[in-house]
Amino acid sequence: MSDNSKPAKHLTKIRDFWNEHARWDAHTAICSFYESHDKDTRDEAFDEFGIRDAAVIAPFLRPDSIVVDLGCGIGRVVRHVAPHCKEVIGVDISEEMIAKGTEYLSDCKNARLIRTEGSDLKAFEPESIDLLYSLLVLIHVDRRSFYRYLREMKRVIKPDGMVFLQFQNILSEEGITKFEGVLDMDIEYPLEFYTLEELKTYCERQGFEVINHYTHKEYIFLSAIKGDAKAWLERETNGAEIKLQSQTGSLSEGEVSMAEDGELCVSIRSSLNEHLGYTLFMAAVPADGSGEFYHSLSAPLSLVPEADLEVVVRYDSETGKSSASIGGKPLALQATTPCQLKKTGPGFVVVGLVPPGFYPTEDVIDRFSELSISYSITVL
DSSP, rough: OOOOTSOHHHHHHHHHHHHHHHHHHHHHHHHHHGGGTTTTTTTHHHHHHHHHHHHHGGOOOTTTOEEEEEOOTTTTTTHHHHSSSEEEEEEOHHHHHHHHHHHHEEEEEEOOEEEEOOOTTSSSSSSSSSEEOOOOOSSSSSSHHHHHHHHHHHEEEEEEEEEEEEEEEEHHHHHHHHHHHHOOOOOOOOOOEEEEHHHHHHHHHHTTHHHHEEETEEEEEEEESSSOOOHHHHHHTTTTOEEEEEETEEEEEEEEETTTTTOOEEEEESOOOEEEEEEEEEEEEEEESSOOEEEEEEEEEEEEETOEEEEEEEETTTEEEEEEEEETOOOOOOEOOOOOOOOOOOOEEEEEEEEETTTOOOHHHHGGGEEEEEEEEEEO
């Protein structure tokens, strides 16, 4: 039997690879676009990239969550996850990244970074973690090491805890093109490719059930729960009754007019037990059946039973971005799809909620149709 405390030779090479790149330029090694930015704006761009990815993680977070960032680098996402959970621990194979990250996160009191040998989570006690996420990292990990990590995830994740993971999709055009490009590189660049079906198989073998997945360009993103997903989902959505109202009445009663600035005020009432981590979404779509979004927004939301929550969703026509506030306070870590709201006549707006672990894609909205409402709209 091998000694798991000693890293395999290929993992030592990977550690050396990332240590070297961290010494060269950690920011560029983490985000390849960083080098192309003007020196006066690059740090802001790096920070914004962390905020964007933290918004993807936001629906999984609760104030009492213990969270692990697998492959944290210097903590670009950790920094923005930390304010929304009890503790976040970043794990990375590179001691150089850990050293630079410890300095980068010096003002985040509930965040810490630790080094891994490349396929273990031995720093964590069994069933001690609520959420583990990994972004732009497992794409660089060989299959054997990933599977070892998955076994470790099974050990450290709590029952009904979750993982959110990102992989390269070999079946996408962008994925196969990147694969061919790696083959032609002069240097040995670590990059691994998968199909969704094999990832599901790996997860199921280790007691994780994939509850949601989506693809974007060359990537696969999946959410998986440790345990019985059906039972968990029934508990999460039991007794759900969402009522949405505009300032002038029920949104399901006739057409609603929206000014060009795109401001919409709704009231949400739920009979759910108090839940954190639901995602509020709002999407405006044209009436011509093209299915293209005018603009969309999603943000994590706390639901208080039998209480009205006044939510204002606003579209900024100058910046092309959406934003939302609740009770006059901005919702944190909002994810927006900035698309110009067009004056092309009537369309439809869909407003609703999806449970933690899910993202408001068309399929997911249909799956949880009882938690959303669609109404006609005229853009003035």
